[in-house]
Amino acid sequence: MIKKILTLLFVLSSLAQAxxxxxxxVWQPISLHGTDVSSVLGKESGVDYTVLMSRPVVLSGALPEDLVYAVALKHQLARIGGYDEPEANLIALSKIKLRAQLTDNGLLVxxxxxxxxxxxxxEVSLFDVVKLSVNAIKMTIQNYGAAYLQEGLPCTIMITGDEKGPQLEQLKKLSVRFVATRDGK
Known part of the structure; x- marks a missing residue:
């Protein structure tokens, strides 16, 4: 009996690794704080001291949900010299939480x-951080759709928070619906 249990555990652990x-x-909203520039060439964000940039990320979980979580991954900018900022991702810096769920109606973020x-x-407002975060999520999902989807994926990005928060009504206006498609439109 013990031998059967051990064999079953081995098989299950092998499947989990497979x-x-x-x-x-994956696109991320990157802060340029700690640098001597207010913008960099790339995907301009329209907000000083920030940029939307992509980076390669290895994923092995649920798609497209894990793509959303990857947008929030911590990111320490590579450097040569005296730049010592431990974090550049505005989502991580601002302690914004992302959730993603694939439903019958599409992807809900x-x-x-x-x-x-x-x-x-x-030196960036919360409104701008949320706007950039929504754009990074949208760009990541659209890029995924253009490369991997055979048909459109309806997506909703919804802003939630403390109902008593003074900025919540303004931030909710950044909520968006779109369809990620193969042609990227």
Whole structure:
């Protein structure tokens, strides 16, 4: 009996390790705080001291949900020299929480700002951080759709938070619906 249980555990652990690992292009809202520039060439964000940039990320979980979580991954900018900022991703810096769920109606992404606070040294408003975060999520999902989807994927990005929060009504206006498609339109 013990031998059967051990064999079953071995087989199950082997299956758990057998997921496909793939590389995806993920967009992130990057803070330029701690640098001597207010913008960089790339995907301009329209907000000083920030940029939307993509990076390769290896994922092996549920798609497209894990793509959303990858947008919020911590990101320390590579450097040569005296730049010592430990974090550049505005989502991580501002403690914004992302949730993603694939439903019968498509992908539902929740941007939870209930515990969000932008550090002073970042020099960007919470409104701009949320706007950039929504754009990064949308760009990541659209890029995925253009490369991998056979048919359109309806997506909803919804902003939630503390109902008593003074900025929540304004932030909710950043909620968006779109369809990720193979042709990227």
């Amino acid at each position: 997921s496909t690992k793939s590389v995806y292009r 929740t941007v939870d700002v209930s515990g969000a606070k932008v550090p002073k040294e970042v």
